[in-house]
Amino acid sequence: MIKFILCSNNIVDNNYSNTEIKILDAAKSLFLKKGYSATTTRDIARESDINLAMLNYYFRSKRRLFEIIMFETLYEFLSKMVEVYNDEKTSLEQKLKLCSEKYIDMIIAEPLLPTFVLNELKNNPTSFLKMPTTKMIMKSNFVAQYQEGVKKGIYRKVDPIHFVTNVLSVIVFPFMCSPIIMKIENLSKKDFNIMMTERKKLIPAWIIQMIKK
Amino acid sequence: MIKFILCSNNIVDNNYSNTEIKILDAAKSLFLKKGYSATTTRDIARESDINLAMLNYYFRSKRRLFEIIMFETLYEFLSKMVEVYNDEKTSLEQKLKLCSEKYIDMIIAEPLLPTFVLNELKNNPTSFLKMPTTKMIMKSNFVAQYQEGVKKGIYRKVDPIHFVTNVLSVIVFPFMCSPIIMKIENLSKKDFNIMMTERKKLIPAWIIQMIKK
DNA sequence: ATATGAATTAAACAAATGATTAATAAAAAA
DNA sequence: TTTTTTATTAATCATTTGTTTAATTCATAT
Numbered sequence: 001m002i003k004f005i006l007c008s009n010n011i012v013d014n015n016y017s018n019t020e021i022k023i024l025d026a027a028k029s030l031f032l033k034k035g036y037s038a039t040t041t042r043d044i045a046r047e048s049d050i051n052l053a054m055l056n057y058y059f060r061s062k063r064r065l066f067e068i069i070m071f072e073t074l075y076e077f078l079s080k081m082v083e084v085y086n087d088e089k090t091s092l093e094q095k096l097k098l099c100s101e102k103y104i105d106m107i108i109a110e111p112l113l114p115t116f117v118l119n120e121l122k123n124n125p126t127s128f129l130k131m132p133t134t135k136m137i138m139k140s141n142f143v144a145q146y147q148e149g150v151k152k153g154i155y156r157k158v159d160p161i162h163f164v165t166n167v168l169s170v171i172v173f174p175f176m177c178s179p180i181i182m183k184i185e186n187l188s189k190k191d192f193n194i195m196m197t198e199r200k201k202l203i204p205a206w207i208i209q210m211i212k213k
Numbered sequence: 214m215i216k217f218i219l220c221s222n223n224i225v226d227n228n229y230s231n232t233e234i235k236i237l238d239a240a241k242s243l244f245l246k247k248g249y250s251a252t253t254t255r256d257i258a259r260e261s262d263i264n265l266a267m268l269n270y271y272f273r274s275k276r277r278l279f280e281i282i283m284f285e286t287l288y289e290f291l292s293k294m295v296e297v298y299n300d301e302k303t304s305l306e307q308k309l310k311l312c313s314e315k316y317i318d319m320i321i322a323e324p325l326l327p328t329f330v331l332n333e334l335k336n337n338p339t340s341f342l343k344m345p346t347t348k349m350i351m352k353s354n355f356v357a358q359y360q361e362g363v364k365k366g367i368y369r370k371v372d373p374i375h376f377v378t379n380v381l382s383v384i385v386f387p388f389m390c391s392p393i394i395m396k397i398e399n400l401s402k403k404d405f406n407i408m409m410t411e412r413k414k415l416i417p418a419w420i421i422q423m424i425k426k
Numbered sequence: 427a428t429a430t431g432a433a434t435t436a437a438a439c440a441a442a443t444g445a446t447t448a449a450t451a452a453a454a455a456a
Numbered sequence: 457t458t459t460t461t462t463a464t465t466a467a468t469c470a471t472t473t474g475t476t477t478a479a480t481t482c483a484t485a486t
Contacts, residue, residue, distance in 0.1 A: 017433090019433080019434090034250075034336070035248065035250065035332070036251075037247075037248065037250035037251035038249075038250035038336075040472080040473060040474085041473070041474060041475085042472085042473075042474090050434085051433095051434060051435055051436080052435095052436095052474090052475090053434075053435070053436085053475085053476080053477090054433080054434070054435090055474090055475090056474080056475055056476075057433080057434085060475095061474075061475080062473095062474065062475090112335070115328075115331060115332055115335055118328060118389050118390065119248070119328055119332045121392050121393070122325070122328055122392060123247070123251075135396075135397050137397065138397055138398070158415065159408075161394065161397075161398055161408070162408075162411075162412070162415065165383075165386075165387050165390070165394065166383050166419065168386070168390070169382040169383045169386035169387060170378075170379050170382045170383065172386065173378075173381070173382035173385065173386040173389075174378050174382060176331050176386075176389070177331065177378070177381070179334050179335060180334070181374065181378065183348075184348050184350065184351055184374075185351070185374055195372075195374070195375075198375075199375070202371065202375065206379065206423045209422055209423050209425075210419045210422050210423050212422075230463090232463080232464090253442080253443060253444085254443070254444060254445085255442085255443075255444090263464090264464060264465055264466080265444090265445090265465095265466095266445085266446080266447090266464075266465070266466085267463080267464070267465090268444090268445090269444080269445055269446075270463080270464085273445095274444075274445080275443095275444065275445090
């Protein structure tokens with residue numbers, strides 16, 4: 001049984017001391033903002049207002065601290081996915097609506113997460129290998145419902161991986177382009193979030209049109 | 214008039230000496246692979262097989278070298294965009310086909326580019342501000358044709374920024390997820406590229422279904 | 427109250443890193 | 457050829473960075 005927990009806003013049983021939590025919070029914030037290499041241990045010490053030596057005292061090394069944060073962040077991310085995708089009670093169309101709402105809210109709350117995850121994953125794909133929930137998406141109720149629809153002749157047939165990829169693409173990618181979109185459309189951060197909120201309703205409709213015969 | 218040119222495979226009039234080109238090639242490759250902070254000047258010197266001091270002799274600082282590469286990379290990326298989007302002879306549907314083909318080929322040739330650009334842009338959005346072609350996409354023939362279609366009642370009406378964002382999302386995002394997709398689908402790099410090549414045909418059809426009434 | 431272990435601190439270390447220097451080699455100009 | 461400019465090299469500098477140490481404070485149990 002894994003005993004992990006990352007940040008102060010998490011609820012799972014938490015063995016971490018105050019100091020550890022301060023370190024983890026600051027480190028997560030900095031790693032997300034600047035990435036692994038650009039974040040120094042002294043940055044983390046300053047931001048969390050602890051003595052530099054405490055980082056190594058509690059977490060042994062910067063690398064190990066990073067890996068704990070990476071694991072927790074990935075786990076949190078994937079858990080929220082699985083939750084929606086495997087709900088037996090909802091239809092495919094409801095799931096589409098639920099997951100775009102949930103993801104968009106989640107990323108508005110933590111906008112640096114997607115770029116961070118995908119970027120650090122590129123440098124170290126093995127950290128993803130360890131995650132249990134990884135393959136669950138393709139075996140989820142969500143995909144099964146799509147394939148049923150194909151059988152019934154309601155939906156067009158494509159490899160489910162394309163279907164899932166498309167859904168995630170139109171949800172997540174715009175956030176990764178936020179600096180570009182904000183620039184070319186002259187949007188404030190607030191305006192941008194309004195635009196993303198609009199998409200909560202639009203995306204399910206687009207996806208349905210995309211697959212419906 | 215800007216006189217820039219980055220790498221050996223570029224053709225524009227090139228004032229750079231052999232040594233400079235070796236440095237630029239190695240630096241681009243390393244910056245793309247590892248990002249700015251994780252790349253050291255000694256890495257670049259080793260990879261380009263030049264003396265460490267030559268980097269500062271020719272480019273003054275690591276930061277300045279990076280900015281040259283970033284500018285050139287962005288410029289190259291955006292130029293290819295504008296080319297397709299502003300072609301007066303092609304229809305919207307042809308443009309969709311052309312641009313998904315062109316982008317997918319481009320990213321297959323340089324798969325690290327999207328993550329690199331978006332990641333480094335997050336750290337320094339001003340570098341994008343300097344680019345001239347930035348706002349051209351929204352004023353392109355591509356967008357105009359979509360809006361015409363809306364007027365004619367052929368296409369559903371949404372803010373063009375959503376339309377453009379969606380097109381780019383389904384083209385680019387899958388590449389940024391390549392480690393994930395390869396993992397959950399058990400694909401080799403070759404298999405993955407085949408899958409992306411499939412999408413060249415699929416994407417234009419999806420987008421049309423998405424917007425057509 | 428005292429002793430024991432855990433938590434915290436300031437200082438220091440060793441390696442890495444961006445940048446510079448001073449000397450030398452090569453190329454171009456005189 | 458000689459002079460002058462440009463390119464290249466090895467060595468060095470000053471910081472920065474991850475990590476450790478040794479001393480000190482704090483908390484807890486005896």
